[in-house]
Amino acid sequence: MRRSHARTRINSNMDPIKLHTRPLTRSTNLFSRNPKPTKSNPSSFAIPIALTATLITLISCYYVFIHAAKPSFPPSSVKYGVLLDGGSTGTRIHVFSYDTETNHFDFDLGSMRLNPGLSSYAVNPTNAGDSLKDLLDFAKRKVPPAFWADTEIRLMATAGLRLVDVVVQDKILDSCRRVLRVSGFRFADDWATVITGSDEGVYAWIVANYALGTLGGDPSETTGIIELGGASVQVTFVSDEPLPQEFSRTLKFGNVTYNLYSHSFLHFGQNVAFETLRELLSSGDFNTAAESLQKGTYIDPCSPKGYLHHVESSPGSLAAKIDLSTLQAGGNFSECRSAALTLLQNGKEKCSYKSCYLGSTFMPKLRGKFLATENFFHTSKFFGLHQRAFLSHLLMAGEQFCGEDWSKLKKKHQSLDDEDLLRYCFSSAYIVALLHDSLGISLDDERIGFANQVENIPLDWALGAFILQSTAVLDELHPSWISTIISDDSPTLLSLIALSIMLMVIAWSISKWRKPQLKTIYDLEKGRYIISRVNR
Numbered sequence: 001m002r003r004s005h006a007r008t009r010i011n012s013n014m015d016p017i018k019l020h021t022r023p024l025t026r027s028t029n030l031f032s033r034n035p036k037p038t039k040s041n042p043s044s045f046a047i048p049i050a051l052t053a054t055l056i057t058l059i060s061c062y063y064v065f066i067h068a069a070k071p072s073f074p075p076s077s078v079k080y081g082v083l084l085d086g087g088s089t090g091t092r093i094h095v096f097s098y099d100t101e102t103n104h105f106d107f108d109l110g111s112m113r114l115n116p117g118l119s120s121y122a123v124n125p126t127n128a129g130d131s132l133k134d135l136l137d138f139a140k141r142k143v144p145p146a147f148w149a150d151t152e153i154r155l156m157a158t159a160g161l162r163l164v165d166v167v168v169q170d171k172i173l174d175s176c177r178r179v180l181r182v183s184g185f186r187f188a189d190d191w192a193t194v195i196t197g198s199d200e201g202v203y204a205w206i207v208a209n210y211a212l213g214t215l216g217g218d219p220s221e222t223t224g225i226i227e228l229g230g231a232s233v234q235v236t237f238v239s240d241e242p243l244p245q246e247f248s249r250t251l252k253f254g255n256v257t258y259n260l261y262s263h264s265f266l267h268f269g270q271n272v273a274f275e276t277l278r279e280l281l282s283s284g285d286f287n288t289a290a291e292s293l294q295k296g297t298y299i300d301p302c303s304p305k306g307y308l309h310h311v312e313s314s315p316g317s318l319a320a321k322i323d324l325s326t327l328q329a330g331g332n333f334s335e336c337r338s339a340a341l342t343l344l345q346n347g348k349e350k351c352s353y354k355s356c357y358l359g360s361t362f363m364p365k366l367r368g369k370f371l372a373t374e375n376f377f378h379t380s381k382f383f384g385l386h387q388r389a390f391l392s393h394l395l396m397a398g399e400q401f402c403g404e405d406w407s408k409l410k411k412k413h414q415s416l417d418d419e420d421l422l423r424y425c426f427s428s429a430y431i432v433a434l435l436h437d438s439l440g441i442s443l444d445d446e447r448i449g450f451a452n453q454v455e456n457i458p459l460d461w462a463l464g465a466f467i468l469q470s471t472a473v474l475d476e477l478h479p480s481w482i483s484t485i486i487s488d489d490s491p492t493l494l495s496l497i498a499l500s501i502m503l504m505v506i507a508w509s510i511s512k513w514r515k516p517q518l519k520t521i522y523d524l525e526k527g528r529y530i531i532s533r534v535n536r
């Protein structure tokens, strides 16, 4: 082998060394970063082989112990879900999807709303199902046909149907089931139901905290919800007070348990409350109803002066047609507010619990932050209030609106029809009477946020129901194997650790068995090479 010039001090007539040598400087080690090609030394590959073996073993262990244990997923990890929200003022359909591998939800596949709600079919319940057809066509445009048969469709009706006689409820639901069975989606009869108000509140709480990123975290960091719907109000939040069983819900996400107060106050939704108030006023049954100068007519403080009442029945109205001709619009915010408070406190004297803030229904003291949704949001938006506005701002806006002449309001808000414009005097007064006078939220409290979505996630209880249903499915199909492994009773982790230690030891001992590590150095004095064993 040609010697390199580096050994110029070496006696050139020396026998060539048989060893594979490299450019040498004085007493240098043979280890150079650019080793000359040498005959392969099997033991020098032991470590990479052992490490690769370890890696292959670990990956195969994962598939043997964990992945294979999971039942097989549908052809693709994406699953669709369709949910019909049967509300008192309208029925809306939501299409969602979730990826069972990434746990990613897709909420904005679309939703469509049709008025009036299912409760408006109380007089002809067998036609209720037909009201779903356009909604189903919408959903079929959103879900790929190949997925229809595997896509569950559920109808969850709320306060509107809760207010309807049970026999009529069943007829309306049966009419809907008849249509859903042949929808092409996957359906079972008990997937069309009237859900409890408590469930409705829990679903709303789930989607709010999912959107806020607090679901799965510290219970004291979660946000409560107050939802002002058309026929009911839902209040759901984490409470540290002892809760009577009928108001208590326990939710477990991951390793965190949430003790929730959840209740739906039927009849307290904005539309029903407004109808009830005006009915009472028009019949003179309302003790605060001030008689107008004209005998037999009563002042309605919740309608701006100049508004003419007539026989009313808003689409989807729950009340039968009511004759409001005995009412005279006398727009006055504070009188409207006290009339609303009388409604909200109705029955409080019968409270048999530690604390009742609305009627005679138990409610623990509100704690933490809240999101106020649906009508809270619509009303604050109309008055141009920002999300964290104080109730005092709403109070002032309501006072101005109620006191304004109806003709001026019509001119100012030409895009709104009478029915929609009229409601803002009542809704502003009702909200102050509800949140401040009844629930005790101070007029300058920042705990309340008026919102109908958080970032791009709409605060629809239907999404919360879907999240709960999907994660429950995921837990079944796809146990959070991380927590399973970490939990102290899992053999998987121990076997993986033991196995990897064993393999590391094998790798290490293979490397020890290698041919002794030799080191060749050139001794200038003796003028020859010396080979010695490397000690490790």
Ligand SMILES: Nc1nc2c(ncn2[C@@H]2O[C@H](COP(=O)(O)OP(=O)(O)OP(=O)(O)O)[C@@H](O)[C@H]2O)c(=O)[nH]1
Residues within 6 Å of the ligand: 086, 087, 088, 089, 090, 117, 158, 159, 160, 228, 229, 230, 231, 232, 233, 269, 270, 271, 374, 375, 378, 379, 382
């Ligand atoms: N001001 C205003 N109110 C709206 C608007 N859209 C819907 N609403 C009202 O907001 C409320 C909607 O809340 P929802 O929960 O959808 O009502 P719902 O589901 O029909 O009624 P519930 O069965 O009680 O839940 C209803 O009182 C509607 O009348 C809007 O654009 N502006």
Ligand SMILES: [Ca+2]
Residues within 6 Å of the ligand: 087, 088, 158, 229, 230
């Ligand atoms: Ca609703």
